[in-house]
Amino acid sequence: xxxxVVGETAMSAAGVLGSVSQQRYEAIVAEVREVVxxxxxxxxxxxxxxxxxxxxxxxxxxxxDAQFTVRQSLMGLAEDIGxxxxxxxxxxxxASRWPKEYREPVVSWTVHRILGGIEDGQERLAAIRTPPAxxxx
Numbered sequence: 617x618x619x620x621v622v623g624e625t626a627m628s629a630a631g632v633l634g635s636v637s638q639q640r641y642e643a644i645v646a647e648v649r650e651v652v653x654x655x656x657x658x659x660x661x662x663x664x665x666x667x668x669x670x671x672x673x674x675x676x677x678x679x680x681d682a683q684f685t686v687r688q689s690l691m692g693l694a695e696d697i698g699x700x701x702x703x704x705x706x707x708x709x710x711a712s713r714w715p716k717e718y719r720e721p722v723v724s725w726t727v728h729r730i731l732g733g734i735e736d737g738q739e740r741l742a743a744i745r746t747p748p749a750x751x752x753x
Contacts, residue, residue, distance in 0.1 A: 649722075656725035662697070663711025666704050669693055672712045713740070720744050 633641045670686045684692070694704040706729060713732035718741055720728070727744070734740040 652724050653721055656721070656723075656728070659707050659725040660711055660714070660716075660719060660728075662699070662704060663707035663709070664716075666690060666693060666708035667711055670708070672708075714744075718744070 631638050636644065670689045673686075690704050690708065691701050694701040697704075710725065710729045710732050714728050723744055731740055731743045734743055
């Protein structure tokens with residue numbers, strides 16, 4: 617384990633981890649977990665907005681009278697909001713794999729992105745709801 621899990625910290629005999637006490641460490645973990653949750657919400661919001669601009673279509677599907685390709689539209693959005701194209705592209709795809717009602721707020725966006733690669737929807741949902749062995753949430 618690289619970093620101790622709250623409740624299973626590698627404290628010294630004096631109750632210190634690094635330069636902080638157990639109590640301060642737990643406060644830091646709680647604060648950073650909230651930051652991670654906010655970042656995840658932000659990534660999903662970017663993805664949801666990108667889906668509104670360019671919904672996921674089947675390959676070769678009808679694009680109507682589109683003046684721009686999906687890539688051009690998403691590149692324009694990325695430019696206008698000041699983030700890399702890859703951020704918008706990955707956020708859109710991840711949001712498409714996790715409708716709002718299936719997102720787990722205690723799980724980071726990165727884990728949602730990784731598990732989004734599971735093709736079967738039921739298997740994907742089971743994976744997001746089951747923490748790895750030995751790890752709590």
